[in-house]
Amino acid sequence: MFRNLLAIRHLGPEAIEELLALATDFKGRIISGKPVPELKTQVVGMLFFENSTRTRVSFEQAAFYLGMKTSTFSAGSSSMSKGETLKDTILTLRYERLDGLVMRHRLSGAPYLAAELFGGPVINAGDGQHEHPTQALGDALTIMERKGELRNLSVAIVGDVEHSRVARSNAWLLSKLGADVRFVGPKTLVPSVMSMLPGRVYHDLAAGIADADVVMCLRLQKERMMEGNLSSISEYAAMYQVNRETLRFAAPDCLVMHPGPLNRGVELDDFAADGEQSCVTAQIENGVFVRMAALYWAFSPKITGAAPRHKVKA
Amino acid sequence: MRVLLQNGRIIDPSQDLDIIGNVLIEDDQVVAIGNDAKDAIAEEVYDCSRMWITPGLVDPHVHLREPGYTHAETIISGTQAAAAGGYTTICCMPNTSPPLDTPALVDFILDRAASPEAGGVFVAPVGALTSEMKGERIADLAALKRAGIVAASDEGFPIQNSLVMMRCMEMCLQLDLPIMAHCEDMTLAEGGSMNDGAVSAMLGLQGIPRSAEEIAIMRNCILALNTDCQLHIMRVSTWGAVELIRQAKYLGARVTCEVSPMHFAFTEEAVGEFETVYKARPPLRTQHDVDIILQALDDGTIDCIASDHSPHASHHVDVPFEEAPFGSVGLETTVAATLTYLTHPGILTPMETIRKLSTKPAQILRLEAGTMRPGETPVAQVTVIDPDLEWTVDKNKSFSRSRNNAWHGLKLRGKPVLTFCGGEIYMDAQFDGSRVAGIL
Numbered sequence: 006m007f008r009n010l011l012a013i014r015h016l017g018p019e020a021i022e023e024l025l026a027l028a029t030d031f032k033g034r035i036i037s038g039k040p041v042p043e044l045k046t047q048v049v050g051m052l053f054f055e056n057s058t059r060t061r062v063s064f065e066q067a068a069f070y071l072g073m074k075t076s077t078f079s080a081g082s083s084s085m086s087k088g089e090t091l092k093d094t095i096l097t098l099r100y101e102r103l104d105g106l107v108m109r110h111r112l113s114g115a116p117y118l119a120a121e122l123f124g125g126p127v128i129n130a131g132d133g134q135h136e137h138p139t140q141a142l143g144d145a146l147t148i149m150e151r152k153g154e155l156r157n158l159s160v161a162i163v164g165d166v167e168h169s170r171v172a173r174s175n176a177w178l179l180s181k182l183g184a185d186v187r188f189v190g191p192k193t194l195v196p197s198v199m200s201m202l203p204g205r206v207y208h209d210l211a212a213g214i215a216d217a218d219v220v221m222c223l224r225l226q227k228e229r230m231m232e233g234n235l236s237s238i239s240e241y242a243a244m245y246q247v248n249r250e251t252l253r254f255a256a257p258d259c260l261v262m263h264p265g266p267l268n269r270g271v272e273l274d275d276f277a278a279d280g281e282q283s284c285v286t287a288q289i290e291n292g293v294f295v296r297m298a299a300l301y302w303a304f305s306p307k308i309t310g311a312a313p314r315h316k317v318k319a
Numbered sequence: 320m321r322v323l324l325q326n327g328r329i330i331d332p333s334q335d336l337d338i339i340g341n342v343l344i345e346d347d348q349v350v351a352i353g354n355d356a357k358d359a360i361a362e363e364v365y366d367c368s369r370m371w372i373t374p375g376l377v378d379p380h381v382h383l384r385e386p387g388y389t390h391a392e393t394i395i396s397g398t399q400a401a402a403a404g405g406y407t408t409i410c411c412m413p414n415t416s417p418p419l420d421t422p423a424l425v426d427f428i429l430d431r432a433a434s435p436e437a438g439g440v441f442v443a444p445v446g447a448l449t450s451e452m453k454g455e456r457i458a459d460l461a462a463l464k465r466a467g468i469v470a471a472s473d474e475g476f477p478i479q480n481s482l483v484m485m486r487c488m489e490m491c492l493q494l495d496l497p498i499m500a501h502c503e504d505m506t507l508a509e510g511g512s513m514n515d516g517a518v519s520a521m522l523g524l525q526g527i528p529r530s531a532e533e534i535a536i537m538r539n540c541i542l543a544l545n546t547d548c549q550l551h552i553m554r555v556s557t558w559g560a561v562e563l564i565r566q567a568k569y570l571g572a573r574v575t576c577e578v579s580p581m582h583f584a585f586t587e588e589a590v591g592e593f594e595t596v597y598k599a600r601p602p603l604r605t606q607h608d609v610d611i612i613l614q615a616l617d618d619g620t621i622d623c624i625a626s627d628h629s630p631h632a633s634h635h636v637d638v639p640f641e642e643a644p645f646g647s648v649g650l651e652t653t654v655a656a657t658l659t660y661l662t663h664p665g666i667l668t669p670m671e672t673i674r675k676l677s678t679k680p681a682q683i684l685r686l687e688a689g690t691m692r693p694g695e696t697p698v699a700q701v702t703v704i705d706p707d708l709e710w711t712v713d714k715n716k717s718f719s720r721s722r723n724n725a726w727h728g729l730k731l732r733g734k735p736v737l738t739f740c741g742g743e744i745y746m747d748a749q750f751d752g753s754r755v756a757g758i759l
Binding site for chain 1: 515516517518519520521522523524525526528592593634637638639640641642
């Protein structure tokens with residue numbers, strides 16, 4: 006049996022720990038040049054309906070390490086541009102006998118539809134404003150490498166919470182493993198009702214990151230200005246930039262994270278981005294190992310045995 | 320030809336009647352009720368014991384999709400679904416393609432509805448309020464009224480410009496034509512796909528705030544109050560909407576409103592993991608909203624229940640949530656949902672149930688329907704409901720062409736089993752009345 010990785014919120018702590026343990030094992034083997042278990046005959050479709058170089062390359066690298074074949078599919082050059090529906094695209098890939106899918110889509114929930122239709126493992130590589138599970142896994146691995154464990158850490162997620170799939174996946178993952186999550190951002194970029202997401206909401210940066218062990222910045226899209234959520238970049242930076250001054254509110258050994266691509270001078274300054282506390286490059290590197298774990302976990306549960314915790318649509 | 324409905328619970332809100340007895344139909348007219356029909360003899364006799372005998376039901380809000388979207392529904396399939404759902408009169412919405420803004424299209428709809436293949440129920444067209452439903456120029460409402468529309472509406476394209484809405488109300492007052500208004504401030508609602516709340520925040524979906532509905536209701540109520548135009552507000556969903564309508568009624572505005580079963584049976588949590596059949600407009604709200612809607616049904620602030628039957632072809636429904644259209648089919652489940660969620664739990668009495676499903680919508684839209692009083696409807700319109708029949712909704716067992724059914728798989732209690740409209744009879748397969756009584 007295969008498993009879908011659609012959202013962190015469906016996973017229990019055991020499944021998350023299993024994924025992180027797999028990633029740690031793969032990282033050790035790759036770095037020390039030891040062989041990794043391979044998924045040799047498997048072909049995974051890389052469906053990027055929304056442009057993403059970073060995540061796509063990271064998944065392709067992960068698949069390469071596992072000996073898998075990838076079949077890359079981007080919306081612009083496919084029959085989607087000829088008016089084919091998502092449903093028909095997924096069914097086509099199913100009957101072309103692809104073994105699994107990694108899917109990025111601009112609409113929240115689109116991978117659920119794909120999972121329902123495909124009948125094989127589907128890994129969500131980011132759907133709309135909903136979730137980005139492998140980003141959260143990579144971030145968690147990065148934090149654990151520096152801090153030991155996640156339990157009782159306080160983590161502040163700063164910025165455009167409303168539109169961020171990274172914020173949602175991270176909040177679920179961190180809280181499920183015992184961290185204390187805070188959402189920090191302007192009222193115009195935080196949903197008005199947050200009762201079904203794990204974490205307290207702060208609108209003031211200093212209070213939100215006070216004594217935090219980790220500060221995660223979220224990327225700010227320029228469109229938010231056009232949509233009226235913000236007056237200007239400089240106003241945002243003045244209120245929410247993580248920098249040499251504002252980091253003093255956080256714990257002295259606080260980690261600074263960012264899912265990239267960075268807007269230097271907006272979400273963070275050079276001190277925060279490049280300083281000793283920054284984990285930005287580790288996040289990128291660990292992204293590959295957690296994507297290996299995700300592929301392995303979704304395709305081949307033989308060695309793990311743990312039952313999937315999330316609802317798999319028929 | 321005489322048909323006798325025997326030993327049923329006769330519930331007719333138009334006559335304040337709730338008795339056990341017989342209803343006699345001769346040719347296509349009700350000729351005697353209760354004691355007057357006690358010893359009647361007829362060629363066809365149906366045993367209606369433990370059933371309700373009610374005026375034919377009236378649905379003020381149905382999408383028949385023809386012309387233009389016949390892959391989703393046709394006048395033929397939609398009227399058949401209506402008959403199966405206990406309705407003898409349905410109002411069809413003007414958001415067809417082209418929109419229902421010319422008398423020729425009204426003629427077309429009435430012709431199709433009268434064709435022998437149709438379900439045999441009356442179709443009362445609702446015309447476009449503005450030309451092409453663009454919200455700019457008033458439609459030729461006088462001509463449309465002569466052609467047979469019973470109300471005017473821009474349905475899912477609510478008029479945003481207050482001046483245009485005021486002019487429409489002035490004209491409709493002059494023509495004595497009710498306006499049916501879907502109330503939504505599109506500057507707040509545009510791009511949203513479910514209630515702006517806890518679930519939308521979790522799923523990462525853009526929300527539709529309750530303010531979008533309430534601001535539009537408030538504006539329309541104020542305009543109705545100041546013009547004295549008759550305004551019927553379609554499918555309310557928030558507690559604030561209910562309070563605003565209550566206040567408008569208190570101030571003397573000629574305002575009525577409806578609710579669709581989705582909005583009293585489900586909350587935003589029904590969306591679950593992006594289930595497109597629960598994408599409703601207005602969106603499914605919270606339990607507090609449902610609680611206030613139930614109260615308002617009980618106290619009469621909400622006047623009637625509409626199916627808001629919204630068929631969509633499956634290739635429009637099997638898509639990511641944000642791309643899916645709004646709404647669910649409902650003609651064949653509205654009575655059952657009403658009985659299950661309102662009548663059996665004691666929120667509505669049987670009399671109030673039938674008032675909201677028949678007599679009241681007929682009064683609001685001034686239709687010759689909603690009563691069994693002899694001579695008050697052009698032909699007899701009678702529905703027999705088995706209030707205790709338990710059944711499980713199967714989207715594939717439907718007269719509708721569409722399968723976007725929010726009720727699929729749910730067990731409901733209560734079902735219309737016999738729909739009598741003039742000479743036409745629809746009989747549910749589970750109705751065994753004729754077998755029991757035999758045919759004379």
